Structures are given as C-alpha cells and as structure tokens.
Amino acid sequence: MAVWVDDNQHHCQSDNPTIGDARMDSPGFCAQYCTYSTMENETKHIISMVNIDKRETMRNSVVMEKEAFQQTFEALRQEINLTEICTNAHSQISALFNKGKYRDSGVHHTLDVWHGSKNLSKKIHAAGQQKGCAILQMWNKDICNHFWYCCKTADTYEEFIDMCVGVLHHVTGEHTWALGECKHGPLLDDRDKELIESGSVAHERLAEIILDERWLKVVPKYLNFRSTADLESFHNHILMYASKRFSFSPPVYAACTMLAGLDYNHHLHRPARRKADGTIQSIAAETMNNLHRTIADVMLRPKSDPSTSQDTSGNPMSYVLLLIVLMFFIFVIIVSSFSNTEIKK
Template identity: 30%
Template sequence: MSWRRCVFRCESKSTLFALPKDDTTRNKWLKFIYNTIPLQYNPNILVCAAHFTDDCFLNLGEYKAGCAQRLFLKSKPVLTIPTLHGQSGTSDPKSQGYRLEQLFTSSRSHDVGSQTDSIETLPAASPKTRSIGTQLSWGTVMERHVRSKGISHVVMFMFMNSTINALLRCNRISSSPIKGASFTPRKRACLELDEEEEETVYDNSMNNPNESVVTEESDLCFRQQTAYNASKYIVFESCLRELFDTCPICKTKCHVHFRRMGTYVSYSQLCPKCSYNRKWQSQPVIGSTPVGNLLVSAAICFSGASYFKFKKICNSMQLRIIHYDSFRRHTRNYLEPAIIHKWNVDQNNLFRKLQEVRKVAVAGEMRAVSAGDIAKFGSYTLMHLDSNTILDMQLVHCNEVDGSYHMEKEGLKRCLDHLDSNGLAVEYIITGRHPKTQKFLRECNIVQFYDVWHFKKGLSKKLDKLSQKKGCEILKKWVPSIKNHIYWSVISSSSGPEKVAKYTSILNHIQNVHSHVNPVFPKCLHADKVTIDPRKWFQSGSMPLYKVEKIMNNKRVLKDVEKLSHHSQTSSLETFHSVILRFAPKNVVFPFIGMLCRLYLAAMHYNENGDREQAVTTSGQAMYKIVFPKSNKGEATAKPQKTAPSYDYETELMKLVFEEVFADPAPFVEKVKQIPIPATLSSQFERPLKEEVVRPPLSRFSRGAVRSQKTVHPNA
C-alpha cells in the first residue's frame, strides 16, 4: 500500500488528512499543493500533519502524551508549512518531517481498552506493523469493502505474530496503563458471530469525484467516542483468565495478579521465563474513579430505579457491582447536582418563553408523600395548561408547617412566589376545594376554578355512603348516571347560573319529572322512558329522595358548582402523579434532596413525553387498549395507546455529568448547598442511649418472676 502516503512524499509516519469538504478551504489546499487550482485532480490525495502548524490541531497535547491515536484538525485549517514539491517534485525528509519527529520519539502508552501492551518507537529497519486497536492496515481501513466472517481471526493472528517478532528483534517490551485518560480506547475489529450482524458497505466514491473516500469528519474507524456512551458487554471471569494464563511469546504459564473495585477489574501478567509483562483494565479510569462504577450509579439514579432492587438482580446472576456507600457518594457529589442544574436550566428556558405572554393559565395540586400514616413530605405542582408542561414544583417538609393540613397552602404560596419573581402572572388557576387554598387565592385576587373530577369524587362518596343505608338501595343504580350528568352539564355551560340550573335538573331526571319551564332545557337529556316500573324511579316525597336532595342542594355544594371549571381539568396532573410513583414510590423513604431530585426527574420525563401522539397500526388505524379503572367499578373503558416514550433527558444528564460536573463539581455542589434542608422529624426529640433502648423489658412471664411468685411449703 505505497499509495497511502502524503502527496508531498513525506517519509514521516504521521496522521494523514483528506481534502476538506468546504469548497473554499479545499481550493486553498489545492493551490498550496499544485501552486494553482487544477481542473482535474485525484480526490483521494492525502496530506500529512507535517504541513500544519501546532495551532491547527485540536488534540496535539493528548497526541504527544500518547492518549490519542491520531490528530484532529480544527474547522477550516490552512496548509502553512512550505515544501519543495513545487520545485523538484520531492520533499526533504529533514525539512518536512522535523515537527513530527518529536511526536514519535517518546513511547506510546498502552490503551486501556485494547488489551495490548504499549509499543515504543521501533527503528527504521523494523518491519511495518499495524495497530492492534484496528487489526487492519491503513490501506484496508481506507478501502470500502465487504467484511467477511473469517478474516478477523486471520488478521489478528498475522498481526500478533509480526508484532511479537518485531518486539523480540528490538528487545524492548514495556507496558504502562493510562492514568486519568478520558479518551475511548481504539476500536477493535468486529468478530462476526451471528449472521445478522454481517455488514455490507458499498463504495460510492466513483459517483461523486469531489467527495473523498476518508475525511476527518467521516472517518468512522478512528472516530473517538466518549467512554460513557460506548457499548458494554458482560464478560465471564473464566474467559478473562484464559487471556492471561499463558505468555503470548513463549507459552509459559504466567503469574497473574487480579484486582477488582466494583465493576472495575484489572490484570497484571508476568512471565517467569521471558519476563514478558503487561497490564490490562476492563474500563477507562478518570482520575481514580472507574467510569463503569459512575455509570452504574448514574443509570440507577436517572432511571428512577432502586439500588437495592438492582443489587438483588445482580446478586442473582453473580454480577459484581459497586457498594451502596459508593452509590451514595456518586449521587451526592455528581448526580444530584447535575439533576438540579438541568432542572433549573430547563425551567428558566420555559419561563423565558412564557414571559412574552405575561399571564398564564395553570392547574395546581398537592401530592402527599408518606411512608406511613403521617405525611412526611408534600409536593405541590403547577402545570401550564396550554402547553401541558410542569412549570414548578415545591417540596414541603411537615416540620416547616404546623401540620400536614397546611402543606398545600404553603406549597401553592411558594409556587406563586416563584412565578412572580420570574415576571409571570396567573390568569386563573384550577385546583381542588381545599378551604385554606380558597381563602389564600381570594386574598391574592386570583381567579380560581374547581376541578370537576374532585367535585364528583367528593359528592360520590356521600351518595355511595347513603346508598348503603336501609331503604336507599335504589340510589346505587343512579350514582353513575348522576356523575355523568354533573360532568356534561358543566362542560356544556360557560356561566355559573347556567351550571347551577343544569345541575339542579338532575333531581327532576331521577324522579322522571318532565317539566321544561326553564328555556335552557327544552327537552330532557335522558332517553325515553323504557319502563313504567315505579320501583326503579324515585318517588316524590319519599325519604330516599329527600336525603338525596339534602346532599345535592347543600348551600356550599351549589356555591361550588358555580366555580366548576369548564376550560380545563386537572386530569393531566393526576397522570403526572402516576409518573412520580415510578421515580419516588410512597413506600420508600428518601432524604429531602433525594426526594426533590426524583420529583425533578419525573417532571423532566413528563415534559418530554406528555404530548405523545396516539399509536397507529401499519394500515393507519388508531390503536386502543381496554382497561378497567377502579372508579368505574368493573366497567370497561377504551384507552388510546400512545407511542413509545423517549428518554433524551437521560442522555443529556449523562453528558452533563461526564463532561462538566465530573471535571469540576464544586460550582454544581455549591448550588445544592444553597437549598434549605429542613430538620428531620426526630430532631425535636432527645436521643436516648442505645443501651437503654436495646435493654429487653421485664415480663411477668419471665423465669425470675415466676420463681418469686411461687409459694414455698413450710415442710419443704
């Protein structure tokens, strides 16, 4: 492959660069090479790194240190180092390659993921070797070809044989692992094990002569990937030991030293006969932290999973993972600061968009978070109704207020203050019928509407309780009809008096009274009477009807009907609360910051997937699934089936952790420390001594107590 050389015939073996895609930059390169812009030229010509200045490279320092396998150019680089090509057609190696001689004099370190030894610079007389990271020559890599399943084994054997012979001739075998490298190991050759994994690549370069075969941007074989999003595999320990039991040179049994830390494992091999030695690591190490250990913690935290459940799964298959202390340390130092930072950035972007509108319509509701009978946390959520996104969430600890009854008002107050500090005003808000919430919003002059579902739920409980009493069994069949009429009467009405009029007409409906004096109801909403059985209708003046009228015509109930919302409802908030259960189950106790971060993760997931479209079949038909909601008491309902959710927020969090937070966690941790953490529930009690608590209490059934109560016979 002699044609795989620089166009100036430089003898220094450096990184080769193809012509750039940008027309302006490519013309500058051609003018530098040919002293003019030719009409016809070979689009596959290459230029080595000797013809660029140091400021043209992005990773010159890493390349000199041996952490990078090839150099990368900045955008629109310009050839600057002069050559003798235009004068004599040849280049002087001393004048052309003087910059790259320094790059290859130092030994290259062993790549952590390639499972090979470091190879120092070989003499000029040594045979040409190929990188074990690719197991292919430059010419083979540059050619577009169809890979065969049997080639990679032969190439690996031929390469290792030639490399070992070269090393033996040089008598210079050394090995040293990378310390603190943040670069991904070289890509290994694919061992085709399955038929469906076979890949075919076609050569399209002849159709477009202006497009080079390999460019800096499209060089897939040498593209550097970040360590956190590279592919990982499960490897058995027995298979790893087979690689290090015998010496690859003299086949003698070697001394192997094994070391493990969580998911990280390293092997040190030493041959007692030929002194061959090498070190191997299963994953990159950044500083003193293996990347895989941090990845496990990040995957558990960002997906909302439980460490202990994941550990149980791994223990079942004898898969080694990190300890809980390491997981908590990663979460506290890197993961939680990243979650809070991303939530603040996303929330500020959303506020910036809504500041053009100034006034927003929101829905608010509190969710009690308790692991027992007492609510420990209360999370209040504000949702923007027009965009169906979570605007703000406030977590309230029970120690911050007089009791759990006051959590909802405090959470709502904090949310409204946060909106006000960002220049947003509330046009109206849809909430439940909490008395303290009503009073607070009335004092703040904020228009409040009530959610129909909460109203129906409260009224249905009273009617269900009444239907269980003796003589009121007829009400059981009418409760579902009453709930449906309440909903549709509110949805079809826009004013308060009209809502009350339609609501009170429900009593006429259950009496089968066809009185249409009110012009709002020119006819009945129900179907024609299909039976004249009086036992299925409420009789005028009966006790069941009197009790139903007393519940439905209550003064407070009629006042709330006027304020029922006909715009939107809080059903989306109920859906969001079901999403929270996936990230923060109520039967699991979390610390304050941990609970706050899991709420933020649930909000990120909902904001990304809240408006998913309905799934369709291949023929374009909408897909549904049949469900049996608990509220319908056995009645089936067709629920639209949505498309699969996306998890882009997890990818963004991973990138934030490994590229920003892990490099300098101090500013991110400082923001977390600014969050006020309330005192725990046990802080208000005096902590007793452990010995006093552990000491078993006395019992009258104990052995000593029985002896003391025995009656002793005088003659004994």
C-alpha cells in the same frame, strides 16, 4: 425547598390557566416530603415544582400541601401573569381564597370537577344507606354524570342551577315542568330503571343534597370544567425516579423530582409507538397477552402418549413453571392496582 419555573415562552403562555396538585413521598399520613407541581392547562407542560420537607412545617405533614401551594403561588406570580389556578378540593387551600391577599390577588381559583363529582357521589351513597332511600344507589352514577354535563355546558351559575335542579324532576319521570325541561332527547319506553316517587323520603333527601347552600356556594369553582388528571399522571411518572417505597435525603429527593419534571416535558409530545399496521402499540396489553398465552400453553399442553414416552407425572418442573407464571400474574395485578392508588393520591 426547591422551585423550578420554566422560562421558555414556548412552554409557558402567560394567559393560560394553570393546574396544581400535591404528591406525598410515602402513602398514609407519615410523609416526609411534599412535591407541589403546577402544569399549564393548554400545553400540559410542568412549569413549577416545589418540594417541602416536613421539618419546615414543625413536623406536621397535614399542612405540607398548604405550605407548598403558598410557595408555588408566590413563585408563579413573580414569573408569569397568573390568572387562574385549578386545584383539588383541598379545604385548606380553598380557605386561603376566602379572604386576605389571595382573594384580592385577582387570581381565579377553580376546582377539579372530578373531585366535585366524587364528593357528590359520596353524599348520595351515604343517603342511600338510610331507610327508604336505597333507590338513590341506583341513580347515583346518573346524577353524577348529570353534574359533569352541567359543569361542561353551563356558562353561568344561573344556567347551572336551572340544569342541575332539573334532575329532581327527571328522576321522578317528569321531563317538562313549569320553569323548564330536560335537555335530553326521546327516551326508550322499555327502560327498566325504577323512578323515585315525588315527595318520598328518597326524593326529599336528594333535594337536600342538590339544594344544599354550602354545596351551591362552591359550584362556581367547577364551572370552568378543569381537571387535574394529567397532573396526577405526571405524579405517577415521578415514581420512576422517586419511589414511595424508598427514603431519600432532601437533596437527592429534590434532584429526583426535578429530573422527573425535565423528562416529562422533554417527552411530552413524543409520538406513540405504532405497530406495522399503524395501530398504537400498548406495552401493557402486549405483556398481558403474552402472559395469557404462556398460561394457556402450560394449562392446555397435550399429554404425551404413555406407550411412546416416559412417565412425567411425577416431574415437578411443569408445576414449578405454572406456579412462577401465576405468581408473576398476581404481581402484575398488585402493581397495577398500586399505581392507580398512587395516581389518586
């Protein structure tokens, strides 16, 4: 186990909320190490990192995130005035705050709003697979966007309920009802989105999802509108020091993760590189543009005049060059998609 808490008061403001998330050292369910990182919400500095070896949890990788969170929680309470901590929708961590010392600690546990929207979308998608409910697929994105809006603007649980229940009227074309009205402005008359018929099977299924007691019980944890996206970006940064495609001994893995945290904090507020015209230079975009130009040059290269040049139709070098460029292009796409998967994990 390795714990690091930055004692620099410039980095760590005691009253600021903190966000935490775990990162496994390998994809799938065969992880050997779990790194639980904690970030200060306002300054975006990494203030704590805890590494757990699977051998510390009886070789059960499923409970490593819970164990890492518990050690992080105890370490932070000794170093700072911990008032709020935001995590992903991990059921084992959420269960800790339902009873015992975690509930009585005075620390407010909140959840990442992205995970709440994701869970809501999965429920609506599953309901849309049922007979007579296909129209829910069309409204899935709009309902999730409304959930984001409610979490961001609602100050109390009651206000959230009033706004969230309004979507059951909005999807039917009713924008004013007995107890309230929609908050949006005038809508276009030529909208082609199909409305859900009130009282239909799809409308009743949507009402069951929105008014589910278990779902509404968790809603207060989303009202602070926190997100762990920046912390997941840091976990992607750890790949520079500890790739998931290689194995490390415990001391080496701990050192790599600590170096990643120090590097991230040191360069956190470094200004972005800019071009001569003042615009931000994107390395990825520049690389892809160069690749596209290379492919275009190879594909659109004009043919030589047969009467003035030698016959090169049998020369395989041009085809080899094209094949190399295409293979590199495919490699860039695979690496990009793999990096997105790592961030979600």
